[in-house]
Amino acid sequence: MTAKFEMNQPVADLKLDRLQQGLVGSGMDRPDGKLKVTGRATYSHEWSADGRVHGVLVRSRIATGAVKDIDQAKVMEMPGVLGVYADKRFLRNPAQGTANEAPVQGVEDIYYLGQPIALVVAETFEQARHAAEILEVNYTRSDDGIFDPEANNIAVEEQDAGKVDQGDLDQAMSEAAFCVDEIYRTPGHNSAAMEPHCSIAEWDGDKLTLRGSYQMLKYNRNELADSLGIKPENVRILAHYVGGGFGSKLGIAPEAVSAAIAAKELDRPVCVTLARQQVFDMTMRRSESRQRIRLACDDTGRLSGIGHEALVSNLPDEAFAEPVTQATHFLYAGAARKMSVNLARVNRTCAGSVRAPGEAIGMQVLENAMDELAYVSGIDPVELRKRNIPEQDPEEGIPYSGRKLHEALDEGAKRFGWDKRSATPGKVREGEWLIGIGMATAARVNMLMESKARVRLEADGRAVIETDMTDIGTGTYAILTQIAGDMLGLSGDRVETRLGDTDYPEASGSGGSFGASSSGSSVFLACSEIRKKIAGKLDIEEDELVLKDGSAEVEGKTVSLVDLLAGEALEAEGHIVPGDTGDKVKQATYGAYFAEVAVNSVTGETRVRRMLGVFDAGRILNSKTATSQCYGGMVWGIGLALTEELLFDLRDGHIVNRDLAEYHVPVNLDVPQIDVHLLDERDPWASPIQSKGIGELGICGAAAAITNAMFNATGVRFRDYPATLDKVIAAI
Numbered sequence: 001m002t003a004k005f006e007m008n009q010p011v012a013d014l015k016l017d018r019l020q021q022g023l024v025g026s027g028m029d030r031p032d033g034k035l036k037v038t039g040r041a042t043y044s045h046e047w048s049a050d051g052r053v054h055g056v057l058v059r060s061r062i063a064t065g066a067v068k069d070i071d072q073a074k075v076m077e078m079p080g081v082l083g084v085y086a087d088k089r090f091l092r093n094p095a096q097g098t099a100n101e102a103p104v105q106g107v108e109d110i111y112y113l114g115q116p117i118a119l120v121v122a123e124t125f126e127q128a129r130h131a132a133e134i135l136e137v138n139y140t141r142s143d144d145g146i147f148d149p150e151a152n153n154i155a156v157e158e159q160d161a162g163k164v165d166q167g168d169l170d171q172a173m174s175e176a177a178f179c180v181d182e183i184y185r186t187p188g189h190n191s192a193a194m195e196p197h198c199s200i201a202e203w204d205g206d207k208l209t210l211r212g213s214y215q216m217l218k219y220n221r222n223e224l225a226d227s228l229g230i231k232p233e234n235v236r237i238l239a240h241y242v243g244g245g246f247g248s249k250l251g252i253a254p255e256a257v258s259a260a261i262a263a264k265e266l267d268r269p270v271c272v273t274l275a276r277q278q279v280f281d282m283t284m285r286r287s288e289s290r291q292r293i294r295l296a297c298d299d300t301g302r303l304s305g306i307g308h309e310a311l312v313s314n315l316p317d318e319a320f321a322e323p324v325t326q327a328t329h330f331l332y333a334g335a336a337r338k339m340s341v342n343l344a345r346v347n348r349t350c351a352g353s354v355r356a357p358g359e360a361i362g363m364q365v366l367e368n369a370m371d372e373l374a375y376v377s378g379i380d381p382v383e384l385r386k387r388n389i390p391e392q393d394p395e396e397g398i399p400y401s402g403r404k405l406h407e408a409l410d411e412g413a414k415r416f417g418w419d420k421r422s423a424t425p426g427k428v429r430e431g432e433w434l435i436g437i438g439m440a441t442a443a444r445v446n447m448l449m450e451s452k453a454r455v456r457l458e459a460d461g462r463a464v465i466e467t468d469m470t471d472i473g474t475g476t477y478a479i480l481t482q483i484a485g486d487m488l489g490l491s492g493d494r495v496e497t498r499l500g501d502t503d504y505p506e507a508s509g510s511g512g513s514f515g516a517s518s519s520g521s522s523v524f525l526a527c528s529e530i531r532k533k534i535a536g537k538l539d540i541e542e543d544e545l546v547l548k549d550g551s552a553e554v555e556g557k558t559v560s561l562v563d564l565l566a567g568e569a570l571e572a573e574g575h576i577v578p579g580d581t582g583d584k585v586k587q588a589t590y591g592a593y594f595a596e597v598a599v600n601s602v603t604g605e606t607r608v609r610r611m612l613g614v615f616d617a618g619r620i621l622n623s624k625t626a627t628s629q630c631y632g633g634m635v636w637g638i639g640l641a642l643t644e645e646l647l648f649d650l651r652d653g654h655i656v657n658r659d660l661a662e663y664h665v666p667v668n669l670d671v672p673q674i675d676v677h678l679l680d681e682r683d684p685w686a687s688p689i690q691s692k693g694i695g696e697l698g699i700c701g702a703a704a705a706i707t708n709a710m711f712n713a714t715g716v717r718f719r720d721y722p723a724t725l726d727k728v729i730a731a732i
């Protein structure tokens with residue numbers, strides 16, 4: 001029995017608010033938490049398989065050209081070495097994760113330094129790594145590589161997506177009482193998930209089982225099947241636990257395809273794990289960007305024009321272009337609007353989705369520019385934003401669904417003590433330290449994706465959820481357990497959530513912050529169907545059903561579900577399908593960041609002292625995991641503001657700092673006490689459970705609050721990210 005629901009109208013029934021179990025919205029502990037902290041949650045590398053051997057990918061040592069030949073003879077004589085594979089079915093890059101097919105790109109042509117060109121397999125990892133190091137590859141070099149996205153002669157492609165030219169921005173700028181016209185630069189970023197990418201491939205006849213670290217299994221299965229030239233039904237992917245993804249595990253990647261090819265040839269399970277340096281080389285980078293922002297306003301701060309024109313980069317033939325203007329389209333008013341994204345073709349590692357593609361760096365610089373406009377107009381930065389919250393979408397002319405931006409700004413200002421800020425920069429000093437306070441708006445588009453789940457209420461009164469959804473550290477195990485627990489009147493320990501297996505119904509996967517709403521809705525729908533069956537047994541309507549702690553309450557009497565089921569399990573499948581609510585209303589999530597920094601006037605060091613985020617993402621399904629997502633986004637915001645930067649060698653495009661010693665993510669000592677306050681809302685347009693995505697919201701502008709605070713501290717604008725101490729010391 002499948003309960004299918006298409007999201008074509010707002011769902012006003014707040015059923016989750018009328019239930020008795022009280023799990024949804026609470027900070028229930030993760031069911032997987034104990035397994036993870038005690039080392040019993042099995043990540044892909046940790047699976048043992050009989051006769052497992054190890055493959056190590058070989059990286060190209062040239063940037064552009066071709067592989068002429070590979071001399072295997074020497075390594076094949078080395079101890080333990082079983083084979084060298086350089087197959088036409090290899091991928092040069094990961095796929096993007098929402099594709100049903102993966103481009104098969106082979107290993108002959110080389111597009112960037114670090115591209116995987118061969119796999120060496122040996123009995124042990126050490127033997128394979130040694131052989132991979134000395135494998136002799138002969139190249140035909142070409143010198144047509146382009147490594148600088150801002151080079152003069154570079155081919156630039158204007159993207160259709162996100163292009164807007166409305167009204168006359170030049171005129172708005174020339175007639176404005178106040179305006180800003182600045183260029184900002186953000187560097188490339190790496191996802192830096194804790195768990196490196198790993199796949200173990202094992203064949204049984206023509207059936208492939210892949211234990212991998214992936215975010216979107218139904219797509220990954222199709223992509224893998226497509227690249228191998230086999231049927232999707234012959235592929236099973238298992239990913240019960242995923243140690244972070246942030247976009248880098250959205251699509252099937254070279255390690256999975258190469259492991260599958262070698263495992264087939266050798267008829268043994270093959271494990272391919274990327275070393276941290278290979279994660280930097282071979283998985284998605286966030287594109288660096290050059291962004292020009294123009295803002296024009298009248299003497300009361302009301303925007304008359306917004307311009308946001310960006311240059312990003314990617315490899316030749318790659319479709320993805322970081323959509324940096326994504327939130328600029330709908331966030332603020334302003335009649336004249338000019339936005340565009342240009343894509344430069346460069347021979348750098350593949351650019352793709354990294355947490356909050358678009359907004360993470362687009363909101364960052366838009367919110368810098370808003371701070372600049374507030375300063376030149378003499379209007380308080382919080383007030384300036386409130387004055388420019390539009391009535392309806394300024395480009396599409398449609399209304400907004402839930403949007404508590406005004407409230408987030410006010411609540412944040414109150415909680416942070418914004419009124420104590422000195423509007424004049426450089427006024428607060430503690431010895432060598434210059435102290436400043438800054439803020440920024442958060443905004444991120446909201447999406448709902450097709451998703452299915454099966455729920456079975458067993459005769460013993462326990463429930464089991466099965467879906468090929470993943471939990472990439474976000475809390476999926478918890479929130480699905482909570483939804484089913486509330487719907488069926490069961491405590492959390494009576495619900496078992498099973499994820500990460502393509503044998504289960506196809507889910508949305510984890511990406512674009514849509515996982516919780518989409519998979520949560522499918523569980524909600526399945527449980528609604530089971531509730532109807534229970535109500536039928538009691539001869540009442542589902543609406544009248546009161547379930548708690550494994551029992552139904554009927555006319556003052558308590559009937560246990562076990563008795564009611566009388567040995568028969570109830571099962572249903574829920575299927576959510578996105579409809580046209582996304583066209584009828586503008587759906588997004590919002591918030592506000594506040595930061596206090598201390599900038600050392602002698603060393604240029606910046607310390608973030610306090611940080612607050614207030615967020616609106618519809619119904620909060622689990623206050624603890626939602627808060628943790630926001631912490632993570634804001635911690636990354638500290639990295640974007642101050643330290644994180646992929647450094648490319650402009651001679652050959654290779655990433656110079658391709659490990660966590662040289663690519664500086666914030667560590668404990670960099671992160672102050674962060675406060676997160678969630679505005680628990682109900683957005684009836686967004687999903688049947690009135691929730692929206694929160695996973696990426698915490699990063700979408702967070703860095704701007706920090707650099708705006710640095711301006712307040714020092715009077716210096718930092719438009720070239722990250723604001724490392726060498727730049728700070730030179731500027732102050």
Ligand code: MOS
Pocket residue numbers: 215245246247248250353354355356357510511512513
């Ligand atoms: Mo996300 S960058 O869609 O995992």
